[in-house]
Amino acid sequence: MGSGNDYEHRREWIEFKMHNLASIFALDIAAYAVMSNHYHIVLYIDKEKAPNWPDTEVILRWQKRFKASNLVRRYLQRDTLDHCEMRKLKEIIALWRGRLVDLSWFMRCLNESIARQANAEDNCTGRFWEGRFKSQALLDERALAACMAYVDLNPIRANMAKTPVESA
Numbered sequence: 001m002g003s004g005n006d007y008e009h010r011r012e013w014i015e016f017k018m019h020n021l022a023s024i025f026a027l028d029i030a031a032y033a034v035m036s037n038h039y040h041i042v043l044y045i046d047k048e049k050a051p052n053w054p055d056t057e058v059i060l061r062w063q064k065r066f067k068a069s070n071l072v073r074r075y076l077q078r079d080t081l082d083h084c085e086m087r088k089l090k091e092i093i094a095l096w097r098g099r100l101v102d103l104s105w106f107m108r109c110l111n112e113s114i115a116r117q118a119n120a121e122d123n124c125t126g127r128f129w130e131g132r133f134k135s136q137a138l139l140d141e142r143a144l145a146a147c148m149a150y151v152d153l154n155p156i157r158a159n160m161a162k163t164p165v166e167s168a
Helices: 009-024 055-063 070-076 083-099 103-122 141-157
Strands: 027-034 039-045
Touching: 009 027, 009 039, 009 103, 027 141, 039 103, 039 141, 055 070, 055 083, 070 083
Parallel strands: none
Antiparallel strands: 027 039
16 A cells, blocks of 8 residues: 655656766666656667767866866866876776766666665665666667667656657
8 A cells, every 4th residue: 555645746857866866977768657656768888979978078067966176176277287196186087987877876876866866755764776786788779779679668658648749
């Protein structure tokens, strides 16, 4: 039996965070469906995009989600950095560049922020999601089309909409 509470607004949280993170990470959202108790998302991870970003682009993207260290802030302010500081900065940027094409980091950022928001709203702590996300590589156009059809039809199967056009 349900709690009687309306959590429909949480679907908007997921959609907003999904699109926000897609603007930070090197990926595109191909399809998604936010259901009452889970969501599906089809992503294209563009591994060619992030290596071409200038270092400053990587930093600015990362800073949209995470705080930068004093070293990174000094670099952005064009302070003079010594050889050791520059080497450390390059290591940090390489790490962030890799994370910005990493599906696990994207999902971590998405799921963790939604869990924190929901737990705060519910005035509770602990696990929000049932388990770790599951993913499947779509290796050809046929697999992509089948997966996108599955995602698009999910709200219809769940009686949340009568047709794909009516589905949010």
